[in-house]
Amino acid sequence: MLYALVLLIADDGTSRLRPSRWAYPCAVLAVISFLINHGGGADTDEMLRLVASLAAVTIAALLLARNRRLREKVRASDLRYETIFNSLALAIWEHDFTQVMAELNALKASGVDDLEAHLRDNPGQVAHLCGLVRITHANDAAMRLLGRTGKAGFFEHLSDFLPEEDKSFVEGLLALGRRSPTFETECLVRGAQGELIPIFIAMRLPTDGNGYDRVCGSVLDLTERKRMEKNLEAARLERDEALHRAIIGGLSTSISHEVSQPLSSINAYLAAARRWLDRRPPDLAEARRVIAQAQHAGEDATQVIAQVHEVVERGRLERSLVPFAPLIRRAAEAIRTRHPTTSFDLTLGDGNEYILGEVQLLERLVSSLIGGGLNASHCPEEQRAIRIATSADGSYVRLNITCSAFTEPAVPWVSDRQPAHLSAGGLSLCRAIAQFHGGSIRVTRNGEGTGIDIELELPRACDEE
Template structure:
């Protein structure tokens, strides 16, 4: 027991005995026993509910003993009233003290809980005293200053003085680690101790206080004890009633790792952009090479045919001219293919005109006719679109048909007989085109994977044909799909295109 408490106990015992003696052995006609309340109050200062109850009980017993000794043979109504009054005072005082001790215990528990949270929180917190700052700002208001921002911009000394006026009264352990300070006694005393000289955020903060703001959050930079500058996020709030300015708590989050992550992310983004550009260049080159390969093959075929006509004895000039004219047409087609592919990959606008589907299919078959004949492929044409038109780019659509025909020829290289059936028909919502070959079918390949870039089943293929076809179909609001035949060996490619709209309803075609 502490020395102070021992003195209280001794004084309480002495007081109780004195009150008992006066109440028992004197003839004072007053409620002397009420003075036991003082003894109970002394017990309450010990902060123990047990001590209060025990003291109250002893005082009540002493009161009853004194009453019995003094009035046992002569019960007076006034004496009885004084007894009841004394006991009531005892009970009321006891209850009030028990409540006070309970409240104090709850308050201590709450303070302990708060202190534990404060000290162990992962976020840095420091407590600030803003009373001097608030007083100085009120003086400026009394001087008639309404817009404080120009004043702060012109009076940097005032801002520095206010930084020094904000005193730091407490910090938690996380704040000590953040600022590289070993103990609270060695922590910075004012904001000016760790804010950089070129800090501009505090002036905006002062302006916010002057303008009546209560919530603040901003990112700034502070100087650690070792001199290193670190970025932090500060958040604090002021009470709306203006009270508690001596303990404004600021929550501090170290933004160093976030900034490092953002820098690393930006570096990765730049590297990814460079890689994407390189990949795009490669993809464009591969796409152009893939799409130009077919007209180049046709050019070679026509030139070789023209050479053979010229090598005859006598030379057949007319047939040679026809072959060379076909080569020129194939060359022009190759140039158009390059132009359209660049538009498609570059997201540029393509030609947007009405295209007669049956005619475009027939032209594509004509371009491949000699290759089809050389491979022994029998083509069955059933073009029943009845002159139906779609709106789009004829060269790009024709390139889709050429790619599908080339894929069918490749699929039938190891099969016999080799038959390619091409059908078109008019539907309510558009034109349906069906390419059915008698090749090996899809095998183990999933239909969707065949449309992915650089996915190919050909030994020397690039895997761009069907991917390019799907891109062209999407640009024309159409679809393309592939599946195995159910009526025999081979695969079926189905193309669906919407019918051409009226000119005023047409939407510009973009790839």
């Protein structure tokens, strides 16, 4: 029976010999020993003991062979796991939160109900807990990420490479305290050379109270993505600056046109007022009316200069969500007060349409389009009519301006002629502003033959953006 012990001692897990190689000699030695001691005169009991001994050796050999096969399977499985673990492009390291959970449970037992407030008021304890987190394993991608050359030189504790000013560890502690099943966050870690590396880490946390000694974290290096975001932001700023300079250039070329229009009107109104005053007796009512119109024209010029100055002084454009219908209403009401005898028909949407853009430029755009439409009707002001309507679909919002006259205009329509406020620099400026916001402008002769139709189309933005 003692030969079974020989098999157990021989199979220590490191021998390359199969158990059968040991079992055969042991069985032969058991038979030889039996023959030496009993010869050919052994009785039945002694023969049964020999059979039992040989059976014990055989069973031990079979069990050891089975254990050997299981060890080989486990070794192959470990090798396959290690190969997969180290061949992943995704960095992974394993945490041991056992001591941290013991500390958190002790805090809870001591009466700490608001863990977040406690950790916020005790940064020293947070640093202590961070030092208790052990790093038990890491794959090759993790070592490359942090600039390590071997597992022996990898960080042993989380505090070795997590900066002290990091806030994500507190979020992780709160997730552990809540027994959350997962935890994800972006943070910075310190590499072997002291450089800060942006990462995204995701961990699956135990919820049954066990397994805190092997919590794996999957780590994604965000360095390239952050660099691309920075480059994209720089490109966006350069694009905005280029568009801004283009718009400023358009403004500079159109200022003379935008301002000369009301200045010409002022001169015409003042000449008319002088004629009314030269009459005998002077017609003071008509003189007051044209002087008021000259005053409105002067306000138009002042407004143009003020808006241009504001855009230039700000230095760069700032986009925001702008409600479309209120923007149109403000511009239309401002023009209506300066043209009280003109017929206005205003039909606006429900106010749920938004556009993403620069408020001052959009106000300048809408005011120029409405004002240009009014001046396209070559007839007295009291004979002009303007219809303003907004519409929208899932992608765009639209402003439709229809300008006409009650009677045939004194000046015939010329097909290639643009409205007064929309000719040359004025139209190019309006189109530049519309294109800056991703939109377009269409100006056509209306069916009545006494004015124009203007359509402004801009991309629609959601109010949740």
